[in-house]
Amino acid sequence: MRLSILDQAPITRGNKAVDALKKAEELAVLGDELGYHRMWMAEHHAGPDTNVFASSAPEISAAYLTAKTKNIRIGTGGVMMMHYSPLKLAEVFKTLSAYSPGRIDFGVGRAPGGDNYSIYALSEGRQPMTHNMYEKFDAALKLINDEVLEESLYHHTVATPSQVNLPEAWLLGSSGNSAVQAGRMGVGYSFAQFFNGQMTKDHLDLYKRNFQPSAFMEKPEINVSYMVTTAETEEEAEFEATPQDIWRLMFTRGKIGQIMTPEEAHNYPLTEMDRMIIKENRNIHLVGDAKKIATTLQEQQAQYGFDEVMIISNTHSQEKRLNVYRLLAQELL
Template identity: 40%
Template sequence: MQLSVLDQSPISKGSDAHAALQQTLQLAMTTEQLGFTRFWVAEHHNTNGLASSSPEILISHIASHTKTIRVGSGGVLLPQYSPYKVAENFKTLEALFPGRIDLGIGRSPGGATATRLALTDSIRKSMNEFPRQLKDLQGFLHDSLPAGHPFEEVMAAPLSDTQPEMWLLGISHRGARVAAENGTSFTYGHFISPGEGRRAAEEYFTKFQPSLSLSQPKMNVCIFVVCAETQEEAEELAVSQDIWLLNVGKGKDTQIPSVSETKEVPLSDEDKRIIRNNRRRAIIGTPEKVKEELLLLKEVYGTDEFMIITNIYDFEAKLRSYHLLADAFKLNKKG
């Protein structure tokens, strides 16, 4: 099995964006040494708790400090941007770091209305344009826009012998179908919507159509994981993620609280229900437990790659979680 990383550059309370971004780089360098396959950074806006607002810049920084791990976006909010500009950004990254760049595309509108309009300089864009944008992006990447297309004579530079690997991110069977029909790799967000995963995987694998981007279907699954030497320690570490997710859902402070701070947070019965439900999005436990549950999910999804996201307060414990996973799956002993 392959393991990869999604990092949102979370900011712990009492810390700042500089520290969070430095930790993202440290995590990338560490997981490369541990044998993880790819390292993706997110795109989030108008938040005080996530420092990952510009994945293209972070990708360049991380790729320049690593040698082998694939680096990419998880993902660029295509509905808010020009497919041409996205193509040129990632073709430039691919020219700088050949064979190492992943272009993960999200179809999220990017947040509240004011945030979306700020991203587009007040130009209102329709989500109905996403399928067209996706086809245009593929056309620009591969210089394959059809005859009669208004931009058929426009070349996306720089030209290169290799192209970034394109992934579509989704949390439903509808997103899976879009990826399948357009012949892109597909990332399913179990860490957001675990309930529809099996149906999404079936939709993707059965409806897949080969393309210039991809000849055979390729899928990975992103999931929250907190791993520690004992179940008790993993549970305690995960409390900061529990309260963080609760606050995110309520539109509150999105910085990650410390474990000691979480113990002072009053929880209603509804809060406790939400936390229990959110735990369905995560695996929390010892290396043996995490490995067992990931192997079970491998059968559910029909994939052998999982992308791990760990948003806890203690960065050293976060690093340790990835070390334990690498040891459990013998990542750095393969080949």
């Protein structure tokens, strides 16, 4: 099973955005050394009082992180398509791939990656176009592949630089519709289990049944992203996991803040209902010692039939976060 990294560049309590981006660099370097297959940066835009993630320009981070590493694939998980034209997407990722052939991933999502204030600011006050995401992705893929599009808007336009190594292309999703579309377009399918925990074998099989080989991918490829907190002992893992549990709890209630310290989290007044919800969310957030986590991931791979696991871990301490990836590498790589 391939093991990979998904990072949001979290700005934890007491830290700044520049700290979060430096920590993303440290994580990329460590992942490269440990043999992780790929690392993706997410795209998040801040609204009022929601300065939680520093990864607002994942394509810029990808360029920087590729230059800081040697072997690990680097990409976006994902670029939020609604904010960009197909031509811009194509030229950005062709440029990245020209600089780092064979190491770039073009991962895209259909979500906004921010609140309404951010969405309208990114579209300069215009009504965002959300109805044509698959068509936009298809146009970007064709432009990346040096094709001339039939649409009049693009018919006389070429995406430069041309004749570069193609990046791998991936569609993020959590529904049967996105699975079918990813298969028909011949791209990889990435399922964010950490976001809603609703993965089913039917969705993944739907992708495989509809897959058509393309210039971007010869055979179906599925990765699944899990939120993970692990440590040398079960007790320590639980201690480090509590801030992320509370963050998720608050997020579902529309209260978005920075991830607190474990000490703050353990003094946070939780109701019995809160504790019940946190317990139910353990299908989204895997917590335990490394052997337990590795066994769970291997069992789920056998059950669902995916190819690769992407680990996202947002512990407050950077050293504890890096240790999550070290411990999982010892068990799975």
